[in-house]
Amino acid sequence: MxxxxxxSKTYRIAHRPSGWRAALTSLIHRSYAHIQALDHxxxxxxxxxxxxxxxxxxxxxxxxxxxxxxxxxxxxxxxxxxxxxxxxxxxxxxxxxxxxxxxxxxxxxxxxxxxxxxxxxxxxxxxxxxxxxxxxxxxxxxxxxxxxxxxxxxxxxxxxxxxxxxxxxxxxxxxxxxxxxxxxxxxxxxxxxxxxxxxxxxxxxxxxxxxxxxxxxxxxxxxxxxxxxxxxxxxxxxxxxxxRSYKTIQTITVQFENGPASFETIPHTTIAQSSSGRAQLSVDTTRISVSDVINQLSGSLKLTDVYVESPSIESIMVQLYEEHDI
Amino acid sequence: MKGYISVFRLRVLSGLQYRTAAGAGILTNFFWGAISIMVLEAFYASSGLAQPISLEETAAYIWLRQSLLMLVVLWLRDGEIAQSIVTGQVSYELTRPYTLYSYWFAKSLAYRLAAGALRFWPILLAARLLPAPYRLQLPPDTMTAVLFFWSMTLSMLITVALAMIMYATIFTTMTPAGSVALFAGISDFLAGGIVPLPLMPAWVQALAYRLPFYTTQDVPFRIYSGHLPYPLALESIMAQVMWLGATLVLGQFLLTRALGRISVQGG
Amino acid sequence: MRLYSKYLAITLKAHLQYPGSFFLLTISQTLFPLSMLVGVHGLFLRFGRLGDWTFPEVALCFGVIHLVFGLSECFSRGFDSFSLLVRNGEFDRLLVRPQSTVVQVLGSRFEFNRIGRLLQGLLVLGWALLNADVAWSVAKGVTVALMIISGYCLFTGFFILQATMSFWTIQGLEVGNILVDGGRELAQYPLSIYKDWVVRFFTWIIPLGSINYLPLLFLLDRSEGVALGHMLSPLVGVLFLIPCLLVWQLGVKHYQSTGS
Incomplete structure (x- = not known):
C-alpha cells in the first residue's frame, strides 16, 4: 500500500541572532542553519x-x-x-x-x-x-x-x-x-x-x-x-x-503498618518512592520474581496492601525517548 | 517607563528584520513619488499662470511625504493591536501592570519609527541626486531645518494619537480593515497626502484647515521648503501642539470608555 | 468554472453573515479612489488641462483602472492575499485536493466589498464615455469591453506574480506593490504625460498602457499608424497571464521542495 x-529531507533555516548589532548585520548578511528533518x-x-x-x-x-x-x-x-x-x-x-x-x-x-x-x-x-x-x-x-x-x-x-x-x-x-x-x-x-x-x-x-x-x-x-x-x-x-520487551520491569506498590522499614536488602530491586507506610519498588523480573520480592517484604513488614502493575505505554515511551536521548 | 522602553526596543528590532520588505517599500515609495511629480510637472506645464506653490516646492513636498510615509499615514496599522481587539485578547492586556493607552502608544510609535528609519534616507538621498525639477532642494536656512525637525516630530506624535482614536473605533466596528480604510481614506486626502493642499480648490482647503489631519503632512512638508515662512511656521507649530493635546485627550477618553464597556460585558 | 462559482457562492454566504462589517467595508473602499478623483478634479480646476488631455479623457483612464482593479480585487483576491495562505499553512490543504492550485487559490477568497470601488470606477467610466469626445462605432464598443477584460487579466497576472513571490519570502507583498499599486497610480493618467522611458517600459515590458492608453487613442481617433493595432492592443493584457501562470507553477515546485 x-x-x-x-x-531524506533537509531544511535550510535563516538564523536570527538577537541584539542590536546582530539585527543590523543580518540586514546585510544572513546565515543559515541546515536541519536534517528525515535521515534515510x-x-x-x-x-x-x-x-x-x-x-x-x-x-x-x-x-x-x-x-x-x-x-x-x-x-x-x-x-x-x-x-x-x-x-x-x-x-x-x-x-x-x-x-x-x-x-x-x-x-x-x-x-x-x-x-x-x-x-x-x-x-x-x-x-x-x-x-x-x-x-x-x-x-x-x-x-x-x-x-x-x-x-x-x-x-x-x-x-x-x-x-x-x-x-x-x-x-x-x-x-x-x-x-x-x-x-x-x-x-x-x-x-x-x-x-x-x-x-x-x-x-x-x-x-x-x-x-x-x-x-x-x-x-x-x-x-x-x-x-x-x-x-x-x-x-x-x-x-x-x-x-513485552519492557515488561521485564514491574512496579510493586506496598502499604504497610508503620514501623522501621528497610528495602535495601532485596536484590535487583530499586526504590522508586518511599514514605512512611507506603513504598513503590521497581523489580527487574529477569533476575528475581515478583513473588520472591513480596515474600521478602512480608518477612520484614506487616503488609496491608500490595499492588503490582506493568509499565504503561506512556512510561515505556518516556523510557524509549530517554534511551535514545531524544 | 522602563517597560515602555523595552516594548519600544523589541518592536524596533523586529521591524529591522524585514529587509526585503523594506527594500521593496523604498522602491515603491520612490517610484510613486516620481510618478506623482511627473504628473504634476505635466499639469504645471499646461498652465502659464503662477501657482500658489512652485513645482520645486511641490517636489520637495512629495519626496518628504514619500520618504516619511511610515511616520505620517494612518493606513499603516499595527495588526497586533487590531487583532487583539477583535479576538478579545485585549482583556488579557488589562491584567498587565501598565496603562493600555501608553503601551499601545509606545508600540505604535516604535513600529512606525522602525519601519520609517530604514526607509527614509535612501529615498531622500536618491531624490537629492535627481535632475531638476525632481531634485530635492535643501531647506533655505538652518532655522527652517530646525523648525522642520520639530514640526515633523509633532506630526509623528499626532499621527500616533490619531491612530489611537482609530483603534478605539475598532471596538465599535469590530472590522479593523473597515475602520482603517474609513479613517485613512478621509485623513490622507485632508492631510494633503494625495495632492498638496495649496493646489486644491478653496472649499477643500476651508475644510482641511479646520481639522487636525493637515498638521500631520501639510505643515511640516511646507515648512521644509520655506513655503511656510518663519512667523507662519511658528504659528503652524503652535497649531500642531494644540491638536496633539486634543487628539491625546480624545484618544484616551475613547479608549477608556471602550475598555469600560468590555469589562462590564465580561469580555 | 462550475467549481469556481461554487466557491463564489460559499464565500458570499459567509460574507453575508456579517452584514454590518460588509457594509462598512464597502463604503470605506470607495473613499480612497473617491478622494483621488476629487484630487484630480481639483488639479484640473487649477491648471485647466493636462497636456493634450481634457478632464473627461483622463476620467476615462481613471475609471477603467479603478473598475478593473476593483474587479481583480473582488475576483482574484485569493492571489492578492496569498501570503496569508502560505503563512498559516493552508496551502498544504490545497495541495492534498485533486484540483489545480490556481482554481483553488482563486476560490480561497473573494472580496465582495470591493464592489464599492468597482461601481465607482464603472460610474466614472460611464460618465467619461458620455462626456469625452468620442465618435461611437461598434468597433469602439468592442474596444471598451476589451479594455475591461484585459485590465482584469493584467491585474490578476500581477497578483499571481506577487503571490508567487511569497513562496520565497513571506514579505512578498511589498515587492508586488510596486507593480500593483504603482501601476494603478501610474495608469490613472494617459501614459503620454510621462517621460519617454516610462511610456516605453509600460508599453513593452509591463503592458499597462495596453489596457487604457493605447485603446483610448483609438477611441478618440488619435491613433497613429495601424488603428487595428490600437483597437486590439488590450489583448496583450490577456496574453500576459500566460507567463504569470508559468512562473506560478515554478513557485509551487519550489514550495514543494523547501516546505514553508
Missing amino acids: IIVEDV VSFSVNRGEILGYVGPNGAGKSTTIKIMTGILVPDGGCCRVMGYIPWKHRVDYVQHIGVVFGQRSQLWWDVPVIDSYELLSDIYRMSSTASRRTLEQLTQMLDLSSLLHIPVRQLSLGQRMRCELAASLLHNPSVLFLDEPTIGLDAVSKLRVRQFIKTINEETGVTVILTTHDMNDIEALAHRIMLLGRGQLLYDGSIADLK
Missing part, C-alpha cells in the same frame, strides 16, 4: 493497517506526512502510495487519500457544515448520488445529523473534529492521514473520535496513518507503532512486542 524507501527513513504500510506514528516535536513526523501526501518533495529516496509517487501524480493521487490536520480546519468557517461538504464533493468530482450516499452513511456513523446545519464557528472542538473526519472521508479515500486528530479534545470527545476511527477502519478497510502525542490514542487504535527521533526510525513493530 505505502512504501517509503530511504527518504524506510518503512512500508499494509492495506487496512492502522499505523501509529509517534515521536517528540520536531522529530520529522509532519515532514513524513507531508511527503506521503504529496505536499513536499523529498531530497532523496522514494515513496510510493498505491503505486503513485505522491508529488509527481498529485492531482490523481490525492483523489484517493483523506487528510485531517488536527490543528487546522478544512471546513469553511462561517457557513453551515453541509455547505462545506457540498463544495468538497465538487472539489473531489463526485456524482451527487454517490456523495449523498456517503454523506448519509457518515452522518449515521458519526452522529452528525444535528450538526449539519450549524455554522462551523459555533461548533465545539469535539463536534468540529467529527465533522472534519467526515469531510476527509466524503470521497471514500483508501488512505486516511490523521495528524493529531485528538489534540485539545476533552476525554469524552477523544473516546468518540477513537471509536469512530476504529469503526471506519474495520468497516471500509481504510488504511490509517495516525500521528499523535496521546499514547492512549495509540494504545486504543494502532496495530503497529513507529517511533521517530531526530529524523531516524527508532522503533517499528507492534505495541504488544514493545510492551
